[in-house]
Amino acid sequence: MKLQRLRGLIRKEFIQIWRDPSAIAIAFFMPVFLLFLFGYGVSLDARHVPVAVVVDQPSAETSAFVSGLQQSTYFTPQVYGNVQAARRAVMEHRADGILWLRADFSRQVLQGNTASIGVLVNGEDANNARILQGYLQGVWQGWLQQRAASAGAALVVPVTGQDRIWFNPALRSRDYLVPGLIAVIMTLIGALLTAMVVAREWERGTMEALMASPVTMHEILLGKLIPYFFLGMGGMLLSVAMAVWLFAVPLVGSFWVLLLCSSLFLLAALGMGLLISSVAHNQFVAGQIAIIVTFLPAFILSGFIFDIQSMPAAIRLVTHIVAARYYVSILQTVFLAGDVWPVILWNSLALALMATFFLGVTLLRSHKRLD
Known part of the structure:
Protein backbone atom coordinates (compact mmCIF):
# COMPACT_ATOMS: atom_id res chain seq x y z
CA MET A 1 0.00 0.00 0.00
CA SER A 43 -45.39 10.45 19.35
CA LEU A 44 -46.27 7.75 21.85
CA ASP A 45 -47.74 10.35 24.21
CA ALA A 46 -51.50 10.65 24.53
CA ARG A 47 -52.55 14.29 24.47
CA HIS A 48 -56.00 15.83 23.97
CA VAL A 49 -57.69 12.45 23.51
CA PRO A 50 -61.36 12.89 22.57
CA VAL A 51 -63.55 11.26 25.23
CA ALA A 52 -67.35 11.07 25.17
CA VAL A 53 -68.85 12.05 28.54
CA VAL A 54 -72.37 10.92 29.45
CA VAL A 55 -74.01 12.29 32.63
CA ASP A 56 -77.39 10.70 33.35
CA GLN A 57 -78.27 13.11 36.18
CA PRO A 58 -76.26 16.36 36.42
CA SER A 59 -75.30 17.52 39.91
CA ALA A 60 -72.57 19.39 41.76
CA GLU A 61 -70.55 16.18 42.11
CA THR A 62 -70.74 15.28 38.42
CA SER A 63 -69.90 18.87 37.44
CA ALA A 64 -66.82 18.80 39.66
CA PHE A 65 -65.69 15.52 38.14
CA VAL A 66 -66.22 16.66 34.54
CA SER A 67 -64.45 19.94 35.36
CA GLY A 68 -61.38 17.98 36.48
CA LEU A 69 -61.50 16.10 33.19
CA GLN A 70 -61.65 19.34 31.22
CA GLN A 71 -58.63 20.77 33.02
CA SER A 72 -56.50 17.76 32.12
CA THR A 73 -54.17 18.13 29.13
CA TYR A 74 -54.73 14.48 28.27
CA PHE A 75 -58.42 14.74 27.34
CA THR A 76 -60.81 16.70 25.19
CA PRO A 77 -64.21 15.80 26.70
CA GLN A 78 -67.28 15.82 24.47
CA VAL A 79 -70.64 15.77 26.31
CA TYR A 80 -73.40 13.52 24.93
CA GLY A 81 -76.95 13.20 26.13
CA ASN A 82 -77.08 9.39 26.25
CA VAL A 83 -74.88 6.34 25.97
CA GLN A 84 -76.22 5.39 22.52
CA ALA A 85 -74.99 8.67 21.04
CA ALA A 86 -71.62 8.21 22.75
CA ARG A 87 -71.33 4.68 21.34
CA ARG A 88 -71.96 6.01 17.83
CA ALA A 89 -69.21 8.59 18.37
CA VAL A 90 -66.74 5.86 19.29
CA MET A 91 -67.77 3.67 16.34
CA GLU A 92 -67.34 6.63 13.98
CA HIS A 93 -63.90 7.41 15.51
CA ARG A 94 -65.03 10.80 16.82
CA ALA A 95 -64.12 9.65 20.34
CA ASP A 96 -61.69 7.09 21.74
CA GLY A 97 -63.63 6.22 24.86
CA ILE A 98 -66.75 6.81 26.97
CA LEU A 99 -66.95 8.07 30.53
CA TRP A 100 -70.41 7.28 31.91
CA LEU A 101 -71.68 8.80 35.17
CA ARG A 102 -74.86 6.90 35.94
CA ALA A 103 -78.01 8.31 37.55
CA ASP A 104 -77.13 7.06 41.06
CA PHE A 105 -73.59 8.50 41.02
CA SER A 106 -74.33 11.59 43.15
CA ARG A 107 -76.58 9.68 45.56
CA GLN A 108 -73.91 7.03 46.19
CA VAL A 109 -71.24 9.71 46.74
CA LEU A 110 -73.38 11.71 49.19
CA GLN A 111 -74.33 8.60 51.15
CA GLY A 112 -70.67 7.64 51.49
CA ASN A 113 -71.08 4.48 49.48
CA THR A 114 -68.77 3.27 46.75
CA ALA A 115 -69.71 5.15 43.60
CA SER A 116 -68.67 3.65 40.30
CA ILE A 117 -68.13 5.22 36.91
CA GLY A 118 -68.50 3.44 33.62
CA VAL A 119 -65.43 3.50 31.36
CA LEU A 120 -65.66 2.11 27.84
CA VAL A 121 -62.47 2.28 25.78
CA ASN A 122 -61.93 1.62 22.09
CA GLY A 123 -59.56 -1.37 22.06
CA GLU A 124 -58.62 -1.35 18.36
CA ASP A 125 -55.29 0.19 19.35
CA ALA A 126 -54.39 -1.84 22.44
CA ASN A 127 -51.52 0.44 23.49
CA ASN A 128 -53.63 3.58 23.23
CA ALA A 129 -56.46 1.85 25.08
CA ARG A 130 -54.18 0.97 28.02
CA ILE A 131 -52.84 4.53 28.15
CA LEU A 132 -56.35 6.00 28.06
CA GLN A 133 -57.55 3.64 30.78
CA GLY A 134 -54.62 4.60 33.01
CA TYR A 135 -55.20 8.33 32.46
CA LEU A 136 -58.89 8.02 33.35
CA GLN A 137 -57.97 6.10 36.48
CA GLY A 138 -55.60 8.92 37.41
CA VAL A 139 -58.32 11.56 36.95
CA TRP A 140 -60.66 9.49 39.12
CA GLN A 141 -58.08 9.18 41.90
CA GLY A 142 -57.28 12.89 41.69
CA TRP A 143 -60.93 13.79 42.03
CA LEU A 144 -61.30 11.56 45.07
CA GLN A 145 -58.29 13.15 46.77
CA GLN A 146 -59.50 16.66 45.99
CA ARG A 147 -62.99 15.89 47.36
CA ALA A 148 -61.55 14.36 50.52
CA ALA A 149 -59.29 17.38 51.05
CA SER A 150 -62.18 19.84 50.64
CA ALA A 151 -64.19 17.89 53.23
CA GLY A 152 -61.26 18.01 55.67
CA ALA A 153 -60.87 14.25 55.72
CA ALA A 154 -58.09 11.96 54.62
CA LEU A 155 -58.66 9.63 51.69
CA VAL A 156 -58.37 6.10 53.04
CA VAL A 157 -56.41 3.98 50.57
CA PRO A 158 -54.94 0.61 51.66
CA VAL A 159 -51.73 1.10 49.70
CA THR A 160 -50.22 4.33 48.41
CA GLY A 161 -47.47 4.46 45.86
CA GLN A 162 -44.68 7.00 45.66
CA ASP A 163 -43.61 7.21 42.05
CA ARG A 164 -40.20 8.33 40.92
CA ILE A 165 -39.33 8.25 37.24
CA TRP A 166 -35.67 7.94 36.32
CA PHE A 167 -33.89 9.29 33.23
CA ASN A 168 -37.04 10.72 31.57
CA PRO A 169 -39.07 12.37 34.35
CA ALA A 170 -41.23 14.32 31.90
CA LEU A 171 -42.24 11.04 30.22
Whole structure:
Protein backbone atom coordinates (compact mmCIF):
# COMPACT_ATOMS: atom_id res chain seq x y z
CA MET A 1 0.00 0.00 0.00
CA LYS A 2 1.40 3.38 -1.04
CA LEU A 3 0.29 6.47 0.82
CA GLN A 4 0.51 8.65 -2.29
CA ARG A 5 -1.92 6.42 -4.22
CA LEU A 6 -4.27 6.30 -1.24
CA ARG A 7 -4.26 10.10 -0.98
CA GLY A 8 -5.09 10.30 -4.68
CA LEU A 9 -8.04 7.91 -4.28
CA ILE A 10 -9.35 9.83 -1.26
CA ARG A 11 -9.04 13.12 -3.13
CA LYS A 12 -10.89 11.61 -6.09
CA GLU A 13 -13.74 10.51 -3.80
CA PHE A 14 -14.05 13.92 -2.17
CA ILE A 15 -14.19 15.57 -5.61
CA GLN A 16 -16.85 13.07 -6.68
CA ILE A 17 -18.84 13.75 -3.48
CA TRP A 18 -18.67 17.49 -4.14
CA ARG A 19 -19.90 17.02 -7.71
CA ASP A 20 -22.55 14.44 -6.81
CA PRO A 21 -25.56 15.97 -4.99
CA SER A 22 -27.07 12.56 -4.16
CA ALA A 23 -24.30 11.67 -1.68
CA ILE A 24 -24.64 15.04 0.07
CA ALA A 25 -28.43 14.62 0.15
CA ILE A 26 -28.11 11.16 1.73
CA ALA A 27 -25.65 12.41 4.37
CA PHE A 28 -27.26 15.73 5.31
CA PHE A 29 -30.74 16.30 3.87
CA MET A 30 -32.10 12.84 4.66
CA PRO A 31 -31.30 13.10 8.42
CA VAL A 32 -33.01 16.50 8.57
CA PHE A 33 -36.09 15.14 6.76
CA LEU A 34 -36.35 11.99 8.90
CA LEU A 35 -35.81 13.87 12.15
CA PHE A 36 -38.50 16.40 11.28
CA LEU A 37 -40.83 13.58 10.17
CA PHE A 38 -40.40 11.36 13.23
CA GLY A 39 -39.59 14.06 15.77
CA TYR A 40 -42.77 16.00 15.11
CA GLY A 41 -44.96 13.37 13.43
CA VAL A 42 -44.48 10.33 15.68
CA SER A 43 -45.39 10.45 19.35
CA LEU A 44 -46.27 7.75 21.85
CA ASP A 45 -47.74 10.35 24.21
CA ALA A 46 -51.50 10.65 24.53
CA ARG A 47 -52.55 14.29 24.47
CA HIS A 48 -56.00 15.83 23.97
CA VAL A 49 -57.69 12.45 23.51
CA PRO A 50 -61.36 12.89 22.57
CA VAL A 51 -63.55 11.26 25.23
CA ALA A 52 -67.35 11.07 25.17
CA VAL A 53 -68.85 12.05 28.54
CA VAL A 54 -72.37 10.92 29.45
CA VAL A 55 -74.01 12.29 32.63
CA ASP A 56 -77.39 10.70 33.35
CA GLN A 57 -78.27 13.11 36.18
CA PRO A 58 -76.26 16.36 36.42
CA SER A 59 -75.30 17.52 39.91
CA ALA A 60 -72.57 19.39 41.76
CA GLU A 61 -70.55 16.18 42.11
CA THR A 62 -70.74 15.28 38.42
CA SER A 63 -69.90 18.87 37.44
CA ALA A 64 -66.82 18.80 39.66
CA PHE A 65 -65.69 15.52 38.14
CA VAL A 66 -66.22 16.66 34.54
CA SER A 67 -64.45 19.94 35.36
CA GLY A 68 -61.38 17.98 36.48
CA LEU A 69 -61.50 16.10 33.19
CA GLN A 70 -61.65 19.34 31.22
CA GLN A 71 -58.63 20.77 33.02
CA SER A 72 -56.50 17.76 32.12
CA THR A 73 -54.17 18.13 29.13
CA TYR A 74 -54.73 14.48 28.27
CA PHE A 75 -58.42 14.74 27.34
CA THR A 76 -60.81 16.70 25.19
CA PRO A 77 -64.21 15.80 26.70
CA GLN A 78 -67.28 15.82 24.47
CA VAL A 79 -70.64 15.77 26.31
CA TYR A 80 -73.40 13.52 24.93
CA GLY A 81 -76.95 13.20 26.13
CA ASN A 82 -77.08 9.39 26.25
CA VAL A 83 -74.88 6.34 25.97
CA GLN A 84 -76.22 5.39 22.52
CA ALA A 85 -74.99 8.67 21.04
CA ALA A 86 -71.62 8.21 22.75
CA ARG A 87 -71.33 4.68 21.34
CA ARG A 88 -71.96 6.01 17.83
CA ALA A 89 -69.21 8.59 18.37
CA VAL A 90 -66.74 5.86 19.29
CA MET A 91 -67.77 3.67 16.34
CA GLU A 92 -67.34 6.63 13.98
CA HIS A 93 -63.90 7.41 15.51
CA ARG A 94 -65.03 10.80 16.82
CA ALA A 95 -64.12 9.65 20.34
CA ASP A 96 -61.69 7.09 21.74
CA GLY A 97 -63.63 6.22 24.86
CA ILE A 98 -66.75 6.81 26.97
CA LEU A 99 -66.95 8.07 30.53
CA TRP A 100 -70.41 7.28 31.91
CA LEU A 101 -71.68 8.80 35.17
CA ARG A 102 -74.86 6.90 35.94
CA ALA A 103 -78.01 8.31 37.55
CA ASP A 104 -77.13 7.06 41.06
CA PHE A 105 -73.59 8.50 41.02
CA SER A 106 -74.33 11.59 43.15
CA ARG A 107 -76.58 9.68 45.56
CA GLN A 108 -73.91 7.03 46.19
CA VAL A 109 -71.24 9.71 46.74
CA LEU A 110 -73.38 11.71 49.19
CA GLN A 111 -74.33 8.60 51.15
CA GLY A 112 -70.67 7.64 51.49
CA ASN A 113 -71.08 4.48 49.48
CA THR A 114 -68.77 3.27 46.75
CA ALA A 115 -69.71 5.15 43.60
CA SER A 116 -68.67 3.65 40.30
CA ILE A 117 -68.13 5.22 36.91
CA GLY A 118 -68.50 3.44 33.62
CA VAL A 119 -65.43 3.50 31.36
CA LEU A 120 -65.66 2.11 27.84
CA VAL A 121 -62.47 2.28 25.78
CA ASN A 122 -61.93 1.62 22.09
CA GLY A 123 -59.56 -1.37 22.06
CA GLU A 124 -58.62 -1.35 18.36
CA ASP A 125 -55.29 0.19 19.35
CA ALA A 126 -54.39 -1.84 22.44
CA ASN A 127 -51.52 0.44 23.49
CA ASN A 128 -53.63 3.58 23.23
CA ALA A 129 -56.46 1.85 25.08
CA ARG A 130 -54.18 0.97 28.02
CA ILE A 131 -52.84 4.53 28.15
CA LEU A 132 -56.35 6.00 28.06
CA GLN A 133 -57.55 3.64 30.78
CA GLY A 134 -54.62 4.60 33.01
CA TYR A 135 -55.20 8.33 32.46
CA LEU A 136 -58.89 8.02 33.35
CA GLN A 137 -57.97 6.10 36.48
CA GLY A 138 -55.60 8.92 37.41
CA VAL A 139 -58.32 11.56 36.95
CA TRP A 140 -60.66 9.49 39.12
CA GLN A 141 -58.08 9.18 41.90
CA GLY A 142 -57.28 12.89 41.69
CA TRP A 143 -60.93 13.79 42.03
CA LEU A 144 -61.30 11.56 45.07
CA GLN A 145 -58.29 13.15 46.77
CA GLN A 146 -59.50 16.66 45.99
CA ARG A 147 -62.99 15.89 47.36
CA ALA A 148 -61.55 14.36 50.52
CA ALA A 149 -59.29 17.38 51.05
CA SER A 150 -62.18 19.84 50.64
CA ALA A 151 -64.19 17.89 53.23
CA GLY A 152 -61.26 18.01 55.67
CA ALA A 153 -60.87 14.25 55.72
CA ALA A 154 -58.09 11.96 54.62
CA LEU A 155 -58.66 9.63 51.69
CA VAL A 156 -58.37 6.10 53.04
CA VAL A 157 -56.41 3.98 50.57
CA PRO A 158 -54.94 0.61 51.66
CA VAL A 159 -51.73 1.10 49.70
CA THR A 160 -50.22 4.33 48.41
CA GLY A 161 -47.47 4.46 45.86
CA GLN A 162 -44.68 7.00 45.66
CA ASP A 163 -43.61 7.21 42.05
CA ARG A 164 -40.20 8.33 40.92
CA ILE A 165 -39.33 8.25 37.24
CA TRP A 166 -35.67 7.94 36.32
CA PHE A 167 -33.89 9.29 33.23
CA ASN A 168 -37.04 10.72 31.57
CA PRO A 169 -39.07 12.37 34.35
CA ALA A 170 -41.23 14.32 31.90
CA LEU A 171 -42.24 11.04 30.22
CA ARG A 172 -41.70 12.57 26.79
CA SER A 173 -41.65 9.91 24.10
CA ARG A 174 -39.61 12.29 21.92
CA ASP A 175 -36.67 11.99 24.35
CA TYR A 176 -36.81 8.23 23.81
CA LEU A 177 -37.52 8.16 20.08
CA VAL A 178 -35.09 10.78 18.74
CA PRO A 179 -31.87 9.06 19.99
CA GLY A 180 -33.08 5.77 18.54
CA LEU A 181 -33.90 7.52 15.28
CA ILE A 182 -30.27 8.64 15.00
CA ALA A 183 -29.29 4.95 14.88
CA VAL A 184 -31.77 4.28 12.07
CA ILE A 185 -30.51 7.33 10.16
CA MET A 186 -26.87 6.30 10.59
CA THR A 187 -27.67 2.80 9.38
CA LEU A 188 -29.32 4.12 6.24
CA ILE A 189 -26.58 6.69 5.60
CA GLY A 190 -23.70 4.24 5.99
CA ALA A 191 -25.22 1.45 3.92
CA LEU A 192 -26.61 3.63 1.11
CA LEU A 193 -23.52 5.80 0.74
CA THR A 194 -21.08 2.99 0.08
CA ALA A 195 -23.44 0.51 -1.60
CA MET A 196 -24.83 2.92 -4.19
CA VAL A 197 -21.62 4.85 -4.81
CA VAL A 198 -19.57 1.74 -5.56
CA ALA A 199 -22.41 0.38 -7.69
CA ARG A 200 -22.38 3.67 -9.61
CA GLU A 201 -18.68 3.14 -10.32
CA TRP A 202 -19.51 -0.22 -11.91
CA GLU A 203 -22.35 1.26 -13.96
CA ARG A 204 -20.25 4.14 -15.30
CA GLY A 205 -17.25 1.94 -16.11
CA THR A 206 -14.86 3.83 -13.84
CA MET A 207 -14.32 0.76 -11.69
CA GLU A 208 -12.74 -1.01 -14.65
CA ALA A 209 -10.26 1.86 -14.94
CA LEU A 210 -9.40 1.47 -11.26
CA MET A 211 -8.93 -2.26 -11.73
CA ALA A 212 -6.49 -1.64 -14.58
CA SER A 213 -4.43 0.79 -12.49
CA PRO A 214 -1.61 -0.21 -10.08
CA VAL A 215 -3.79 0.40 -6.99
CA THR A 216 -4.50 -2.53 -4.71
CA MET A 217 -7.89 -3.62 -3.38
CA HIS A 218 -6.86 -2.45 0.08
CA GLU A 219 -6.28 1.03 -1.32
CA ILE A 220 -9.56 1.00 -3.25
CA LEU A 221 -11.57 -0.02 -0.19
CA LEU A 222 -9.84 2.49 2.07
CA GLY A 223 -10.26 5.17 -0.58
CA LYS A 224 -14.00 4.50 -0.47
CA LEU A 225 -14.24 4.04 3.28
CA ILE A 226 -12.40 7.11 4.59
CA PRO A 227 -14.28 9.88 2.69
CA TYR A 228 -17.70 8.41 3.38
CA PHE A 229 -16.77 7.84 7.01
CA PHE A 230 -16.21 11.58 7.42
CA LEU A 231 -19.38 12.31 5.45
CA GLY A 232 -21.40 9.96 7.65
CA MET A 233 -19.93 11.46 10.83
CA GLY A 234 -20.99 14.87 9.53
CA GLY A 235 -24.56 13.57 9.21
CA MET A 236 -24.32 12.14 12.73
CA LEU A 237 -23.16 15.47 14.19
CA LEU A 238 -26.01 17.25 12.40
CA SER A 239 -28.50 14.74 13.84
CA VAL A 240 -27.14 15.14 17.38
CA ALA A 241 -27.24 18.93 17.07
CA MET A 242 -30.88 18.81 15.97
CA ALA A 243 -31.74 16.39 18.78
CA VAL A 244 -30.21 18.62 21.46
CA TRP A 245 -31.03 22.11 20.22
CA LEU A 246 -34.20 21.62 18.19
CA PHE A 247 -35.99 18.79 20.02
CA ALA A 248 -34.50 19.61 23.46
CA VAL A 249 -33.39 16.03 24.12
CA PRO A 250 -30.96 16.09 27.07
CA LEU A 251 -27.43 14.80 26.43
CA VAL A 252 -26.48 13.65 29.92
CA GLY A 253 -23.42 11.58 29.00
CA SER A 254 -20.11 12.49 27.41
CA PHE A 255 -20.13 13.80 23.84
CA TRP A 256 -16.78 12.13 23.19
CA VAL A 257 -18.11 8.74 24.27
CA LEU A 258 -21.02 9.28 21.89
CA LEU A 259 -18.58 10.22 19.10
CA LEU A 260 -16.43 7.13 19.63
CA CYS A 261 -19.37 4.74 19.74
CA SER A 262 -20.86 6.39 16.65
CA SER A 263 -17.56 5.85 14.83
CA LEU A 264 -17.69 2.13 15.60
CA PHE A 265 -21.27 1.85 14.43
CA LEU A 266 -20.60 3.84 11.26
CA LEU A 267 -17.70 1.53 10.40
CA ALA A 268 -20.09 -1.42 10.75
CA ALA A 269 -22.70 0.31 8.56
CA LEU A 270 -20.13 1.25 5.92
CA GLY A 271 -18.85 -2.32 6.01
CA MET A 272 -22.38 -3.57 5.31
CA GLY A 273 -22.64 -1.15 2.41
CA LEU A 274 -19.31 -2.27 0.94
CA LEU A 275 -20.35 -5.89 1.30
CA ILE A 276 -23.60 -5.15 -0.54
CA SER A 277 -21.65 -3.39 -3.29
CA SER A 278 -19.49 -6.47 -3.76
CA VAL A 279 -22.65 -8.44 -4.56
CA ALA A 280 -24.77 -5.91 -6.49
CA HIS A 281 -23.20 -3.85 -9.29
CA ASN A 282 -26.43 -1.98 -10.06
CA GLN A 283 -27.50 1.14 -8.13
CA PHE A 284 -31.16 0.21 -7.98
CA VAL A 285 -30.45 -3.32 -6.78
CA ALA A 286 -27.85 -2.09 -4.28
CA GLY A 287 -30.29 0.48 -2.89
CA GLN A 288 -33.08 -2.07 -2.51
CA ILE A 289 -30.79 -4.55 -0.78
CA ALA A 290 -29.47 -1.84 1.55
CA ILE A 291 -32.99 -0.82 2.58
CA ILE A 292 -34.19 -4.39 3.12
CA VAL A 293 -31.07 -5.72 4.86
CA THR A 294 -30.13 -2.69 6.96
CA PHE A 295 -32.93 -0.12 7.29
CA LEU A 296 -35.89 -2.40 7.99
CA PRO A 297 -34.11 -4.52 10.65
CA ALA A 298 -32.79 -1.33 12.25
CA PHE A 299 -36.30 0.13 12.34
CA ILE A 300 -38.12 -2.97 13.59
CA LEU A 301 -35.60 -5.09 15.51
CA SER A 302 -33.35 -2.54 17.21
CA GLY A 303 -35.61 -1.54 20.09
CA PHE A 304 -36.05 1.90 18.52
CA ILE A 305 -39.85 1.67 18.83
CA PHE A 306 -40.72 -1.95 19.62
CA ASP A 307 -39.51 -3.40 22.92
CA ILE A 308 -37.13 -6.31 22.28
CA GLN A 309 -38.06 -8.10 25.52
CA SER A 310 -41.68 -8.27 24.36
CA MET A 311 -40.75 -10.11 21.15
CA PRO A 312 -40.87 -13.91 20.78
CA ALA A 313 -37.70 -15.77 21.74
CA ALA A 314 -36.78 -16.58 18.13
CA ILE A 315 -37.06 -12.92 17.09
CA ARG A 316 -35.06 -11.81 20.13
CA LEU A 317 -32.31 -14.16 18.97
CA VAL A 318 -32.33 -12.57 15.52
CA THR A 319 -31.92 -9.09 17.00
CA HIS A 320 -28.41 -10.01 18.16
CA ILE A 321 -27.16 -9.84 14.55
CA VAL A 322 -28.64 -6.36 14.02
CA ALA A 323 -25.92 -3.77 14.64
CA ALA A 324 -28.45 -1.02 15.29
CA ARG A 325 -29.67 -2.86 18.39
CA TYR A 326 -26.38 -2.17 20.18
CA TYR A 327 -26.14 1.41 18.93
CA VAL A 328 -29.71 2.23 20.02
CA SER A 329 -28.89 0.98 23.52
CA ILE A 330 -25.78 3.16 23.64
CA LEU A 331 -27.58 6.24 22.33
CA GLN A 332 -30.51 6.01 24.72
CA THR A 333 -28.13 5.41 27.63
CA VAL A 334 -25.73 8.26 26.82
CA PHE A 335 -28.52 10.72 26.06
CA LEU A 336 -30.83 9.98 28.99
CA ALA A 337 -28.86 8.14 31.67
CA GLY A 338 -25.24 9.19 31.17
CA ASP A 339 -22.00 7.20 30.88
CA VAL A 340 -23.18 3.84 32.19
CA TRP A 341 -20.04 1.88 31.37
CA PRO A 342 -21.38 -1.70 31.62
CA VAL A 343 -23.91 -0.84 28.92
CA ILE A 344 -21.51 1.21 26.79
CA LEU A 345 -18.55 -1.20 26.89
CA TRP A 346 -20.44 -4.39 26.05
CA ASN A 347 -22.40 -2.79 23.22
CA SER A 348 -19.28 -1.08 21.87
CA LEU A 349 -17.47 -4.42 21.86
CA ALA A 350 -20.34 -5.93 19.85
CA LEU A 351 -20.15 -3.04 17.35
CA ALA A 352 -16.37 -3.42 17.02
CA LEU A 353 -16.75 -7.16 16.31
CA MET A 354 -19.47 -6.52 13.72
CA ALA A 355 -17.42 -3.80 12.01
CA THR A 356 -14.43 -6.16 11.88
CA PHE A 357 -16.59 -8.94 10.48
CA PHE A 358 -18.23 -6.89 7.70
CA LEU A 359 -15.02 -5.16 6.64
CA GLY A 360 -13.10 -8.44 6.78
CA VAL A 361 -15.64 -10.33 4.67
CA THR A 362 -15.71 -7.44 2.18
CA LEU A 363 -11.91 -7.58 1.86
CA LEU A 364 -11.96 -11.35 1.35
CA ARG A 365 -14.62 -11.07 -1.36
CA SER A 366 -12.98 -8.18 -3.20
CA HIS A 367 -10.52 -9.04 -5.96
CA LYS A 368 -9.11 -7.11 -8.88
CA ARG A 369 -11.19 -8.79 -11.52
CA LEU A 370 -14.27 -7.85 -13.52
CA ASP A 371 -16.50 -10.89 -12.84
